[in-house]
Amino acid sequence: MSWRADRPEAVKPCATCGELLGRGYPSCQGCAEVVDRPLRAEWADLPDQDPILVADAPPGEYRWTCVDWALRQLRCDGCGGELAAGAPQCVGCAAADAARWEVPALTSNEHALRTAVVVLRAPSWRRESVVSTWRLVLPFVLTGAVVPAAELREIRALVLAGRYDELAELEALPLTVPLLPWRRSTVDREPDA
Template sequence: MSADERLPHRSPDRPAVKPCSTCGELTGRGYPSCLGCAEVVDERWLADWRELLAAERASAGSESERSLAARVLSAEAGTFAWTCGDWALRLRRCEECGGELGAGDPVCLHCAAADAARWTTSAAADHMLRLAVLALRAPHRRRMSVVYSLRLVLPFLIVGSAVTRSQLRAVRSGVLAGRYADLAELDHVVALANLPLAPWRRLPADPEG
């Protein structure tokens, strides 16, 4: 019996889209630097990880947790929930580049292999949420227009709203057109995807600035 069968996936209460009390942006958009946003977003992963720790009688922050992370990563695909696989990667350092395993140097082959392996186990309904979180944790591994676009939609993903690939492409078009600030003022995915584009102009170095 796989761990996914032994440990049913938990769905923590998801908050309504609202400003984060810590950073003021829509909750999730300040991830991972904002502690308030990080607490809400990471709960999606931590709920399963805590349950696995309890089942394996391991303690957070201890050597037993690090050993468990290594075991999760060496297990056959599908043995553990994908959320646990992602969290285990966060707890391990890459032996080649020294970064978070799977999220280190863009040219690190060891990280590339770890990142590719994680996608062998996933849930289709959560793919976009997972992609957004990974992009914001390792923005140096993706085009910045993609990172900014995923940052814009993350607040909606964490409350369970569906974001289609076509909507994400539309949001990215707005980002590339220099409309990040305008997009950030909107509070609905449909509105983000349908914002009329201004004349094309260069993507700013930091749309939050």
């Protein structure tokens, strides 16, 4: 990660909410402090901290962290919500969200953090299983981990199978729980007696 802001060295519980640090984002103040730190740090270094100027700038003029922080400070004229995270049917928010992705994150870890933040700030835009998957992996992404797409799909499948609570108890990647008996291959099963 190229951010100058400190990030947690290891996955640990949040002192505010008790969940793994990041899982309570954005409602938990302790989690939000850590998750938003890189965005706020780069925003603070801008000579002109005008959110409208940054949000409307040509792609690539500002880092993704600054663009996302600018969007967070603006209100949508259409729905009144946070720009790019307001009502799911709002055309203005949808346009702002699409434009944000024209400024790429530089690393896979940055992309994962950005995606998690975007999903968790606008949970009504996505399926609950997607929101829950990003909530589960965010504590690991904060430490610099990159979660491969295949692992994200596996976690999402387990969430869909109703195993969120089991996954939430795990404190290391990969987040995997034993397969249910009917999902095991015949090779893994014990022979019949």
